[in-house]
Amino acid sequence: MEIRHKPFTVYGAYLLLAALCLFLPPFLPDYAQSMIVKVFIYGIFALSLNLLFGYTGLFSLGHAAFFGVGAYTAAILISRLGIESFWPGLAASLIGAAICAVCFGIVALQVSGIYFLLVTLAMGQLLYSAAIKLRSLAGGSNGIVAIPYPNIGLGFTMTPGSFYYLVLVFFVVCVFLLYRVVNSPFGQILQGIRGDERRMRALGYNTWRYKFTSVIIGALFAGVAGDLSMYQNGFVGPGHLDVLTSTSVMLMVILGSDRVFWGPILGAALVVFLEYFASLYTPERWPMILGGAFLLSVTFLRGGAALHLVRLWERLRKRHGIA
């Protein structure tokens, strides 16, 4: 694929998107607003997983652990320690996710391929059963409930409307940071490791260290997503750490595309919107619809929706000579 400056039309599209995100929401009904918030949060979550999966080639089914730990640490701070401010909660999420990532990295990176998958699966489930057992600290199977909207210390009470803008800010910042990371030499090195780890070692790269770092970075962003998710739902439960959450976010990544930077965001959006429509007509059949969409994607739309969109766009451009 050619490397050139972004064409005029792409910039135009970005501007349009930005304008929509900034100015549209106050006019939308509550449920639509909260859907977009969900897309932002899960977009960050899916992007963080794709750093491990699409870029480094680490197939993990335990990524929800970082998400859940992020949510739980902040929730514990608020409900058990009475620290109600947003920022210490966020810091706790990041620290908790990082510690979790260090453990995961040290253990899981000893093995590779399908065994890595199994270890991450086991570690995720370990945390899940721990969350259920720790009744006093983590609320057991009920989790921690009744969490109010964040207090960011600017002196006003947050509403769903202002919460939307808070999440939007985080979304933009996270996307920007991750974009820089994957386009940096570090990001290239990760892709090299995914391509051929043995070759990378023969070029002089300490590949373990890079894989470990990518796990930590991925965990940090997942922790942020977990923190925000906790505020949106008002609670956190063991389900946040469950294998089903890990598989759901993986589904988002694959549906959207693991080969295009913004693919996971598209995947998150697809899943959130699909779920909404399913809830209107057949809420109980939602998992089946999700599984079916996923199956179709893996079998027929290989590479993900975003990849096909990009290819389509390229073809249209060439054919009509659009800049």
Add this chain to the structure above:
Amino acid sequence: MMGIAVNMLNGVSYGMILFIIASGLSLIFGVMGVLNLAHGAFFVLGAYIGLTLAGKGWGFVLAALAAGAAVGLLGLVLERVFLGRLYKQVNEQVLLTLGLVYIYWNAILWIWGPKSHIGKAPLALQGDIVLTSFSYPLYRLWIILIGLAIFAGLWFLEERTRIGAIMRAGMDDKQMTTGLGINYPLFSSFVFFLGAFLGGLAGFLGTPILGIQPGLSMDILLIAIIVIVVGGVGHVAGALLGALLIGVVDAFGKAYFPDFALFTVYLAMIVILLSKPSGLLGRRVNS
């Protein structure tokens, strides 16, 4: 003393159910290199189909075999329609089975509802039998025997038949096998059928012991994975060893440390994965 014996028997009989499902998972994984995440759903499907048939008056044995066969057929279809397209792409295959879990789980919920059921042992095997100083459910003892019989059958297949030789050679390579005059599509279908059959059979046989509810799809899958990781892939003896180990640990764990049973099982799996990834009796895995 009696407590230990009872727990031991509980562990072994539970372990036998685990063995049957794990042997199916290990077969598909060890021979075809596909980690079938939908295997837990196969288990649950087999249980429900069998229960439905038994409810319609089918005999226990017939219902068990029919349930197994139905699930086996499902596995076959899965392999033909979907997995065949993703030849040698391990990641995609795992992801595919992931998508299938969602579908199967929900379909099961749809057809049979969310309630849990307890199966009934066949009339001849109901009730307790007196063993030395205590009485023990007859059905559980029979499960142990059935498990051993299945083990013997699988062992014979693995060690003494041509198909078994192909399986042991780890031939998941289309070109290599057809080059040797072996009908690869037939071989592959057979493996998937047998693996799924065992999963479904285990499900139905386990209903009097484990009960059944849709959520078991994931839970039993995770335990089956632990079993084959601990015991090792590639030999059916590995699945047996792993299953008995996990079964006994679980039984004693539940009896003496009710809070920590599952926790320790996952920990054990991580330890084994780190020290000997191929499991206690395992061989190289095609992945």
Add this chain to the structure above:
Amino acid sequence: MESLRIDGLRKSFGGLNILGGISLTVDAGEYVAVIGPNGAGKTTLLNVIIGELSADSGRIYLFGKDITAMPTYHRIHAGLGRSFQITRLFYDLSLLDNIALALHASRPSRHAIFRRAKSYMGVVEEAEALLRAVGLWEKKDWLAASVSYGEQRKVEISLALALKPKVLLLDEPTVGLAPGESADFVAMVKALAADTAVLFTDHDMDVVFSLATRVAVLYFGELVAEGSPEEIQRNEKVREIYLGAKKNVRLRA
């Protein structure tokens, strides 16, 4: 000056003895070819020297320093480099990005996490120069998967050369190259820095005899002959190995 020295390297797999006590020295500026029939252990030897396999016994010295226990990536930083017999490229990346990866490895930019990779002009220029040297500059933005096998082979060698190793290991570098391309390859190697030591294996005797300053013959894990190309050509034992018992045949004109 002794660049690479291996001392009594042994390696066996299962019960099979692949390397049985190999000792060899390569000085700066020397081009040593290791030849031998298939299965003689040539690739294993290179794999052991680079660190992907660990020797059962024996030592490896790089500029006098014992690197036997060093992990591969460390040896690369100590001055070793290799190319693979079977091309190993990063097929999802462009040719330019492939070479850039090799270049970043020795620079502080390998720790950079925020600055755009494309903005490292020094790396980009050097990568383009390396591609120009093998005539692939026009295809610098092509994905590695989409160029021809011969072109991929050239990129493979370029990756090794990009490291500017002081000791270069080449595993059958001319496999799949057309005769003209093989000659280009020989010229490329001869154009390396004067103090580079090269240890290579190849089946193409034209390449071996036009490039090597010394030839070692490996036969079932044993070094059975070593000397100048002319000496090896005349060596009776070597003729036997390659040609059976025919003593009247010349190895090459």
